[in-house]
Amino acid sequence: MTALIVIDMQRFFESPASPIMSNVNNLIAFFHSTNALVVYTQHGHTPAQLSGEEVSQLVRFWGAKHSIHRFSESWQLLPNLSPPIPTDITVQDKDTYDAFIHTHLEETLRARGVERVLVTGVLTNFCCETTARSAFNRGFETWVIGDACGANHPEMHASSLRALEAGFGEVVTTEEAIARLGAE
Numbered sequence: 001m002t003a004l005i006v007i008d009m010q011r012f013f014e015s016p017a018s019p020i021m022s023n024v025n026n027l028i029a030f031f032h033s034t035n036a037l038v039v040y041t042q043h044g045h046t047p048a049q050l051s052g053e054e055v056s057q058l059v060r061f062w063g064a065k066h067s068i069h070r071f072s073e074s075w076q077l078l079p080n081l082s083p084p085i086p087t088d089i090t091v092q093d094k095d096t097y098d099a100f101i102h103t104h105l106e107e108t109l110r111a112r113g114v115e116r117v118l119v120t121g122v123l124t125n126f127c128c129e130t131t132a133r134s135a136f137n138r139g140f141e142t143w144v145i146g147d148a149c150g151a152n153h154p155e156m157h158a159s160s161l162r163a164l165e166a167g168f169g170e171v172v173t174t175e176e177a178i179a180r181l182g183a184e
Contacts, residue, residue, distance in 0.1 A: 002181060003037040003114045004028065005135075007099060007121030007128050009081045010042055012074040016122045016150035021080055023148040023174040024120050028082040030178050037112055038088040040077065041099045043127065044070030049095060058096055097130035106138060116141040118177060119169075120148035125156040133168050142169030145177055 004027055009017050017024075031038045049056035050064040059067045068075050070092075077083070084090055091103045100106050109117070117140045119132045128149045136142045144164050151157035165171040172180070 001037070001113045002116040002118065003039055003109055003112070004031045004118045004120065005039045005041065005099065005131065006081075007041050007119065007131060008043045008094070008123070009040070009078050009121050010068070010074065011076050011078060012043075012068050013122040013150075014078060016152050017078055017081075018150075020120070020122075020148050020150040021078070023145070025080075025082045026174055027118070027120060027145065027148055027177065030181070032082075032085060034181070035087070036181075037109075037114060038084065039091060039105065039108070040084050040088060041091045041094045041103075041105075041121070041127075041131075042075060042077065043094045044068040044072070044075040044092070045095055046070055056095060094127075097127045098134045099127065099131040100134045100138065109140070114140070116143065118143045118145055120145045122150045124149040124151040125153075125160040129160040129164060132164050136168040143177060144169055144171045145174055146171045147173050 028038055045059055045067050048054040049059050089108055091105050093103050095102055117135045119128050132142050132144050146161050161171045
């Protein structure tokens with residue numbers, strides 16, 4: 001079984017997410033049409049993480065002012081993103097670049113018999129790359145959908161895709177992914 005992971009398509013990341021929105025939505029529509037699993041992640045930090053009461057290396061690095069406050073307006077999914085349906089999974093406790101750390105993602109995928117994940121979303125060079133590497137290291141066949149991942153800088157996007165393709169999974173386009181999955 002294959003799952004689509006839609007990483008952090010939130011208001012905070014609207015600028016790098018906007019150019020890839022149609023490709024992400026096309027993949028979501030394809031997965032919904034085949035009753036395949038779609039996982040949405042939302043990155044954010046609790047008040048305790050933001051205040052320093054709980055350790056958060058990300059908040060320490062970026063500062064509370066530049067971190068996403070869980071349940072805030074900037075934490076919400078983008079309004080033009082295809083919304084989750086009841087059979088989808090939403091991982092709302094993601095608080096670091098890796099969607100597998102501190103979340104129930106791996107257990108959920110394994111319980112559903114998922115063997116392959118397709119990684120989409122933002123930011124290519126942070127959360128997408130880290131999650132793709134983590135998926136590969138956990139034994140999932142990993143495809144990164146290059147034209148459905150976005151970054152703030154084209155050179156960082158391209159560099160991350162090259163690094164991932166060199167040793168962590170395939171980098172394919174939205175069109176290629178849909179064609180290959182449709183042929184299975």
